[in-house]
């Protein structure tokens with residue numbers, strides 16, 4: 438059994454702590470939180486911009502057929518949990534149905550931001566200064582480059598997602614920064630990501646990388662061979678690379694998560710809930726760091742972390758950080 442009460446003073450700097458403060462109110466759509474983030478301000482030539490996702494703005498360029506606003510998308514639904522504005526009625530309706538099953542879903546989403554940040558900073562402690570964040574989601578003040586650059590402003594990040602709104606929200610937020618890149622691609626096609634032009638502009642795969650995969654693999658069914666895909670990523674990365682992974686689970690909360698899975702079956706990404714053993718199978722060949730595969734709030738919490746007050750076994754999420 439891993440060390441469930443392990444505490445750790447991750448080197449979360451003042452700036453990153455600031456992001457933590459603003460994240461509760463933060464959204465990409467506009468106003469104080471977005472402007473409070475140091476790297477989020479650049480104007481974009483994109484047809485989309487951060488502000489267009491404020492759907493109170495009458496003039497924003499709608500492309501409903503491509504965006505698919507009539508059906509909930511997991512990226513946009515997750516954005517509602519974080520208090521964002523990059524979402525539509527279908528997403529918000531869906532999020533309300535989720536909250537009826539998991540009333541603390543917003544608290545858990547914010548706890549998840551902090552957990553991923555702890556994982557990224559541990560990856561940086563191992564020396565990596567470049568990050569590939571796959572299934573990155575919609576841009577927020579918690580986006581990975583904000584976390585990493587609070588520690589080292591030279592960090593490079595390639596963001597990858599297969600959802601249009603997520604990709605365009607990131608593109609708008611990183612314009613004019615040649616150390617940041619974004620790619621619309623599917624995690625199930627590792628070579629399309631690893632050998633992409635976008636990756637080649639930002640990432641040197643001869644050097645260690647932090648591979649962030651937050652709340653991603655539960656959208657990949659066993660029939661797609663997630664363990665084989667993760668192995669492909671592992672063998673492509675330089676020695677010393679670090680994987681930061683979180684994954685939804687029903688363990689500890691079986692009834693609620695069965696209802697949640699029924700809801701997600703209606704989205705573009707049904708949920709595949711895996712237990713600790715199944716996640717360990719996915720990570721075969723990786724060197725899993727202490728404290729192992731544990732409920733997300735228990736993964737090296739800071740001693741002053743608000744998430745220490747959460748009932749860890751009801752967090753519905755396992756976390757692991759591993760080395761190649």
Ligand SMILES: C[S@@+](CC[C@H](N)C(=O)[O-])C[C@H]1O[C@@H](n2cnc3c(N)ncnc32)[C@H](O)[C@@H]1O
Nearest residue numbers: 512515572573574598599600623624651652656
């Ligand atoms: C729950 S969100 C998590 C966002 C972010 N990683 C985080 O932890 O805050 C899951 C993200 O994974 C993306 N996603 C789902 N399946 C994917 C796939 N096959 N390839 C790439 N991205 C995918 C979704 O579009 C969404 O943005």
